[in-house]
């Protein structure tokens with residue numbers, strides 16, 4: 364539309380302050396978001412975090428920034444306990460499914476992107492896999508070794524956190540307090556040969572009695588990389604030693620991101636990113652954390668099977684500020700679904716009566732500015748939604764055209780497909796109608812390969828089909 368003049372404010376975990384966002388390079392943002400560990404389906408808790416990161420990216424783009432968004436896929440080295448003990452989640456997943464680690468990595472990575480697409484989460488500019496960067500990680504660990512930050516014990520090469528000034532600053536605790544807290548809260552066994560409880564593994568040796576599916580030679584012995592090293596190495600590789608934003612869920616503050624900062628500081632003398640943003644958890648009932656390893660999980664597919672539009676879940680996420688805990692209930696999802704349907708109906712009815720001037724009245728500008736102010740205020744989406752409801756329900760001074768245009772602008776950030784019902788009235792070319800019918804026949808015959816092939820043919824024609832509980836929906840992709 365135009366280049367807005369407003370400033371963006373973000374809450375930075377590193378400084379514990381709401382700060383004005385100033386990019387390193389004018390007009391550009393380099394951002395790293397920790398990606399999924401692909402040993403199982405991502406659950407809706409994980410997706411709450413990815414939706415928050417997607418909203419952040421969209422807000423930055425709405426403000427005219429060019430965003431380079433990098434996300435890793437963890438396909439090795441993430442142990443069942445974040446405290447650096449237990450088994451590799453990937454190997455556990457492979458045993459469970461009697462498949463190779465590589466097969467489950469491919470399968471769950473694909474499912475992850477399928478679900479992301481259903482939630483209108485933009486694909487990162489660069490997606491990088493840990494197993495494609497083993498040589499880079501070995502190189503980086505060597506650098507840390509040269510600088511004297513590492514030591515070797517029975518099960519691997521460790522990072523000595525005491526060697527670093529200010530280790531743990533992301534948590535707001537000093538070194539001693541962090542170690543004491545860890546000791547007090549230690550529910551898991553830790554290797555007693557570690558010099559400090561906070562020390563973490565950079566390279567883990569393969570067990571002597573068992574052959575792992577994934578292992579590589581290294582200067583220290585056959586093994587595999589620790590989980591934290593992958594993000595440091597890939598972040599720096601694709602975004603440079605120093606970039607703008609690093610994100611994840613709050614569980615990453617005390618261990619994963621703290622250790623990412625430690626590794627980068629040891630190598631370069633400063634944290635890899637200026638702004639550290641963390642999303643609060645999605646929880647059930649009594650603040651129970653929803654963990655993938657707990658077995659029973661709710662996925663995007665689960666909510667679709669229950670008859671919900673996946674974007675109703677996105678709407679639900681937008682009703683809470685990303686730094687507040689969000690309690691999930693089926694009732695709250697139902698309310699979100701109702702609200703979203705009502706909003707889409709408003710948009711459809713506006714589109715049917717699009718009278719009014721396309722020029723921008725001062726009132727139009729006022730709404731635009733208020734929206735921008737809300738989203739630029741540390742992503743205040745509840746406020747942006749409230750403004751949207753005032754606009755559709757109460758506003759008398761704007762023409763339908765202006766309201767419609769504003770809603771389409773807002774939807775660049777919401778990404779709720781607000782015009783979905785409008786677009787359904789677009790006309791499909793007859794050959795596309797025929798293909799959709801054929802695909803339906805294939806689906807009825809459970810011939811998924813043929814159905815997928817037709818979906819691809821339609822996509823090549825710019826038509827996206829989605830299977831929803833209400834039947835097949837289609838939309839024409841804007842080009």
Ligand code: AMP
Nearest residue numbers: 399400408409411412611612644645653
């Ligand atoms: P993981 O695949 O376990 O590495 O998690 C992927 C992302 O989801 C990370 O950014 C986590 O911080 C985040 N996450 C995990 N559980 C939840 C939850 N219940 N609510 C919100 N975010 C979560």
Ligand code: ZN
Nearest residue numbers: 397398594619
């Ligand atoms: Zn990470």
